[in-house]
Amino acid sequence: METKYWLVDKDVDSLATYPQIKEAAALLRENQVVAFPTETVYGLGANATSEEASSKIFAAKGRPADNPLIVHIADREQLDDLTASIPEQAERLMEAFWPGPLTIIFMKKDQALARQVTAGLETVAVRMPDHPVALAVISEAGLPIAAPSANRSGKPSPTSAKHVQADLDGLIAGIVDGGETGVGLESTVIDCTGKIPVILRPGGVTKEELEQVVGEVGLDPALKDELEKPKSPGMKYQHYAPDAPMYLVEGSREWIQELIHQQRKLGKKVGLLTTEEQMSFYQADVILPCGSESKLETVARSLYEVLRAFNESDVDMILSETFPYEGVGSAIMNRLEKAAGHRWLRE
Template sequence: MITKYWHVDKDVDDLKSYPQIKEAAALLKNNEVVAFPTETVYGLGANALSEEAAAKIYEAKGRPSDNPLIVHIADQAQLEKLVADIPLQAQKMMQAFWPGPLTIIFQKKDHVLADKVTAGLETVAVRMPNHPLALAVIREAGVPIAAPSANRSGKPSPTAAKHVWQDLEGRIAGVLDGGETGVGVESTVVDCTAEVPVILRPGGITKEDMEAVVGKTVFDPALKNASERPKSPGMKYKHYAPNAPMYLMDGSRQWIQAQIDAARAQGKKVGMLTTTEEAPFYRAEVVIPCGSRKNLASVAHSLYDVLRTFNEADVEVIFSETFPYEGVGVAVMNRLEKAAAHRWRKEEEASP
């Protein structure tokens, strides 16, 4: 398959009139798969009403078919055609955070969405992206768009069009390049079908943000217990993983450097994922700061790009700093734990 590549300035007026937008939307209406930017990561979009189109997403990504997809909409009128009802808590969140990086779980209407989109569930995950190109393409296509992250399944999510091209060139119909994404990690997913909203996947909208709007929310137990079955799209299988084995390091700077030295003594090419504050203190073949500890949003923004940079550098092992489980740090640590396959090294557990 020849993959088309379009570049569009996201800041121009009247995006809908641009031929690149029209061409991308025409492919989507024809049940082809097209990647486009959102404010979180690049999405791999297809017509959410078509079984044929949804199947092409799973095939392009190599994604297990029991892993549901998030449906992207451009306005509330589209939502009302897809869901059975809109609970009060969901209404409050929509008013506060849409368009934006929040995905809400609703009870779906029967016989509307493709079964492959919801993976046989009675619910559907929906969000309204806060990106002018995403909204323009969805409006022009005239259908809701199912769109997981535009990467091969299990690999770091794409925050730039070049990442999509690296993973999916020749496997999809087109890539719409709108520059780098903003948030850098996928949307928060919250289930509003329960009495108390349940956070199934942490993201750019934090627990504190939501509780300021709707009161109490709780985290899905599966976020902390790997043996629990997660309920959110994109959380069931290995995800975000770099090529080299990765370890989360819980200990002092001196202890972490000792672990680096030990790996280098074994002849390994070591990568260290750190922060701008700590980077000058580490000695390894590849040391990459991933934002600032004083601004965890900057860490979220750069995380996937840094993981891909380690791949390009062909490191053989990666050690990573860890971050507080608060605010957007919850999302950062969720992604790091998945990327590291829950491999931790802790100074307090080390042999004397």
């Protein structure tokens, strides 16, 4: 399959009039799969009402069929066609955070979506992305668009069109290049079908921000216990992993450096994920800074780019420093733990 590539400027007015947007939207209406940027990561979009279209997402990604997809919409009216009811707490969250990096789980409307999109569940995950290109493509298509991250399943999510091209060229109909994404981590997923909203996946909107709007917010037990069965799209299997085995390290800088030294003596080429403030302390074969420890949003923005960069370095193993679990640090650590397969080395 030839994958078409369209370059668009997200800052121009009247994006919907651009032929690149119209061509991408036309392919979506024809039940083809098209990648496009959102404010979080690049999404792999297809018609959420079509079994044929949604099956192409799973085929391109190599994604397990029991892993539900997030449905993306461009306006509030589309939501009424997908959901059986909209709880008051969800209304308040939409008012505060849509468009934006927040996915809300609702009870679905019968026969509104392809079965594969919801993995046969009675619920549907929906969000409205805060990116002009995404909104223009979805609006022009006139369809709810199912869109997981546009990468091969298990690999680091894509934050640029070149990442999508590296993973999926020849496997999908097209890629809309709207530049690099902003947040860098996937959306927060919150379940609003119960009495108390529950975070199923931490992301671009923090628990603290959510609680300012709706009060008490719970956490899915699977976020703390890897033996628990997760409920969120994109959380059931190992994700975000670079090619080399990765370990989270917790200890003093001196202990981490000694650990690097020991592994190099064994003939291993060692990579280290650290921060701009700490990188000058260490000696390793490959040292990649991932933002600033004083501005964790920069770590979130750089994380997948750094994980992919290690794939180009031919390292035998990757050691990663860790971050506080508060605010966006919770989402960063969630992705790092998944990338490392929950492997820790502690002093």
